[in-house]
Amino acid sequence: MGTWDVTTPVIEAKDLDLTFRTNDGPIHALSGVNLDIEKGDFVSFIGPSGCGKTTFLRVIAGLEHATGGAVSVNGMTPDEARKNRAYGYVFQAAGLYPWRTIAGNIRLPLEIMDIPKSEHAERIARVLELVDLTGFEKSFPWQLSGGMQQRASIARALAFDADILLMDEPFGALDEIVRDHLNEQLLELWARTEKTIAFVTHSIPEAVYLSTRIVVMSPRPGRITDVIESPLPRERPLDIRDTPEFLAVAHRVREGLREGHSYD
């Protein structure tokens, strides 16, 4: 890929609107969302539930379709981008198929996308190494802890070399110690693979620790209230979270969230 200019955003949303029709009347899930995500960015979406952060991610993935405005991914519509394997998606739960081994789960997208069989073993070994799960090829999902399962699902999303990683609260169900560890690993993985990552979370420290940019959203209707460029360096040890810079960003995110809430 790469016929487009380097300065062109990888993901571009213009005046995005999405209204769900429900039995209780229309729900305005997204309203006037404008956002550019550059190549190599790590962008977090944070906000209270109902602010549309997951919906926005699903629109980027082509799992939902905007009712107004436009989104482009790698210069294409989300549906075209999906068919071009533009992104790997990581869900809230690991969602590994229980009848497949870890290697079998990672092989799933390779089989569906008709990637030559001869490449499978090498790809599986490579992504398992990236998420530090080498040696667990033959394990079944239930034999792994929750954190390991989620790492396996990240490996699955990496297996077919998408440039973009869309992550929907991937660590939301894990305890804080495991989450810290996974956050550290994710940053390492991001540095090594130079992926563009869009990451939905409801944890302020997680958003601030991981992101180059933090998108603060608020509900009814779901919209962006603040976009914060992180002043933190790309290399981030865990104890960066005790520095004044970190706390200042966290403070600004908290303020943004509070402001969003004052509407209701």
Add this chain to the structure above:
Amino acid sequence: MKNVLPILTVVAVIVAIWYVAAIPMNKQWALDQAARADTTLTTGALVLETWSQERPRLPAPHQVVTELWSSTGDLALSGSAFSKRSLILHAWYTLSATLLGFAFGTTLGILLAVGIVHSRAMDMGVMPWAIASQTIPILAIAPMIIVVLNSIGISGLIPKAIISAYLSFFPVVVGMVKGLRSPAIMDLDLMRTYSANQTQTFWKLRLPASMPFLFASLKVGIAAALVGTIVGELPAGAIRGLGARMLSGSYYGQTIQIWSALFAAAILAAILVGIIGVIQRRILKRMGMAQ
């Protein structure tokens, strides 16, 4: 070993109730016989008499077991396992129709379920008929199937297998529809992010996810198939099969014969369900889904 004791206790209680129940059931005949012979029976003698009649209303357990043995193992030992009065022979007739019907029914059930899950028209159009088919008493429809098929020259195994399939497809349809719809929205969304088509989603997600449901249905289905076959053997005046043994037993008041055929059918059903259970454990274990 711990499981054996409760099982044996339950069996012992059932056998005890059975023996006790046989006394009032068979008492009148014993008393009539005694009156006719102008003798009186002591209570002990009366009880023993009710447990050893040739044509009791309710045969005692040991009578049924003796008859079962003499019409299976005993015959087999004397080299005539497939003689006309051998329950092994009759069980084989019933079993072959059952297995054929079960294969028909399961195939039909799976195909219908696949259609129902993938087509809204089939969901709306087929499911009500499948349910309606099971509300018709099988005893009413079985003779008609046999007569109709006979009139076009089909007799023997096939009509029985069709009745058997008629009963066994239903649990498979219901179970497989549920099984094929069992993947969570997230599992299906994952397939969408890969732009997987319906065929891929079916083979790689829906079908494997439905396996536990399939086996649960197959267990119900094979038992229903056996019942269907036996019902199919009853109305046509058949001379072969466990159903035929029950029928001829009732013609001649041979209650012991009826009960032993009944037990043979129950044992056969238990063996069939057990075999499916073993296959289920093997396959689910290999799939990493063993409970």
